[in-house]
Every structure is written in structure tokens, then in C-alpha cells.
Amino acid sequence: IAQSPTPNATGVASNTNVTATFSTAMNAATITTATFSLRAAGAAANVPATVTLDATGTIATLTPTTPLAAGTVFTATVAGTVTSAAGTAMGANVTWSFTTAPAAPVAGAIARVQAVSGETVFASTLPITLGTTTTGNTLLVAIETNSDIPVSSVTDTQGNTYVMDAGFVAAPNRLNVWRASNIIGGAAPVVTITFVAKEEATAVVAEYSGLLNVAPLDQTASNNQFNATSYTSGNTPPTTQATELVFGVHVNRTGLGTWTPAAGFTTVQERDNVTSKHQLQVQDRIVTATGAQASTGTHSTPVTITSLVVTYK
DSSP, X not given: OEEESOXXXXXXXXXXXXXXXOSSOBOGGGOSTTTEEEEETTOSSOOOEEEEEOTTSOEEEEEESSOOOTTOEEEEEEOTTOBBTTSOBOOSOEEEEEEEXXXXXXXXXXXXXXXXXXXXXXXXXXXXXXXXXXXXXEEEEEEEESSOOOEEEEEETTOOOOEXXXXXXXXXXXEEEEXXXXXOOBSXXXXXXXXXXXXXXXXXXXXXXXXXXXXXXXXXXXXXXXXXXXXXXXXXXXXXXSEEEEEEEEEEOSOOOOEEEOTTOEEEEEEEOTTTOOEEXXXXXXXXXXXXXXXXXXXXXXXXXXXXXXXXX
């Protein structure tokens, strides 16, 4: 018997039909829901379905009456009692299994849970201790450097995996954002940023709930401004989902002063590095319509500001 989905297939669509193709024409009276069945792992009953045999008598199709459960192993069985058109029984049962695709990730209400900042004086690592984190949430790490030393890794004591989502286009090591999705939560985890050499750096770690656990990154933009009192990241391409987090990161590299985010934005954290004299500022907002996004505001004194914005679904 040729089987579909193929044995041990994964990522099978939930609306799939199951087919058994015989090498000879079969007796239609023996091809029924009693002899061709499908059952989910651990279930006590077969999946409700209809079973048909095509005009050639060789292709039996089992059609579930409702979509199959996502991320589930199913086993199909053709009983050995089915017979050919000539009356010959197949003899032994034929079984095979496949796994349906996991459910599509769905975001909840996006909310910032906590944010903590830290800085290095002149070191190759920057550890930041958070409050208790929640499993399934997202951690965003905004990093600025004085000497454009690359970040070699971001890790934490919970064993979460971090990826770099975006950096200032002209100098990605100067200002960048890293992310850990669907985190393993815990009490007082320590996020450690490791540089390839000693650096004077500043960072903010923010925890969010409600972001997609799979592929949340949407759009980015970055910009540099000289002798500026107004700052902007520049506009991103249009966002692809109505409700998104707009995560803006800004660093003033030439003097101290006061940040004022534009209307709609809220300050996540501000941190002045006492050694480099840089000011790192992170701000965010939740938008509810698609479109180009920019992180904007004003600074109290004319300074050089590097800006980066990242949107998340």
C-alpha cells in the first residue's frame, strides 16, 4: 500500500486527507470507517471521518469531518480484513503515523513587564540582573558601545537563546538590539553581554509579554543626527500587523542632557555612562494600525544622536 501523508511526515496540514493506494482494485464493501481509521496519540476513539474508494477501486480516502488537532501524532490503520475485488484478504494490518504542524503562534496583549539597565567601566562583559521573569515572554536587549567593539554573545542564566535583530546601519556594533523569544523564566536571571574586547558600554534589558514566540521581528530603521535637538530613527517600511511594539533606542554621544519622547512614546529606561559620558535612552509605544513607524523626540541640548527602531509583532 502507498500511504499519504508519508510515514513519519511532520508539519502536515490540519485539513489533510489520508489516502491508501492499493496495487489492485479493492472490494468497496470492505473499505469502510471500520477498516480504514485514524486515531490521535493517546485518544480513546478514532477521528470522526468518511471513507470512500475511487472509481478505479485502488485509492481509499479518509476525510476527517473536522480539522485535525495541531502538533499531534496521528496513526492511520488499514485492517488486514479488507479484500480485493477478487475476494483476497490483505491479511495483515498496515499502519503508519504522521505529525500535524504546530498551531500558528498568536500574540496576546503586548505589555512591558520590566526593564533594567547597566554599564561597563572598561570590561569585556556586562552582566545585568533582572527581576523574576515569566516563561513564554520576550527579552529585548538594547546595547550601545563607545568604541564600536562587537558583541560576541548575549546569554543568560536561564539558558535562553539570543539573536541580534538590528543594528545602526552605518556601524552595527555602535547600537544594536538583541532578542530572546519564548524565554524560560525564573527568579533574578542574569543577562550577560560579552564583547570581543574590553569596552565602555551601556545596555537596557526589557521584558515584554504578548509578542509572538515565533518570528516576531517585523521592521527596522536607523539614523544619525549631528548637533540635533530633535531626534528620529527614520521611518521603517510599513509594518505587516496592526498591533505591534515600536522599540526605539537612542544614544547621545557628545554631551549630557534631557530626553523627551514624542507623544505616544514612553521612556523605558535612561542610562548615563559615567565613563564614556554617553546617554542611552530606550522608549516604546504600542501601535494598532499598520504603517511606517519612527521613534522620535527631542533632546535638551544640541548633540550627536544615533537612533534605531525595531518593530515587533
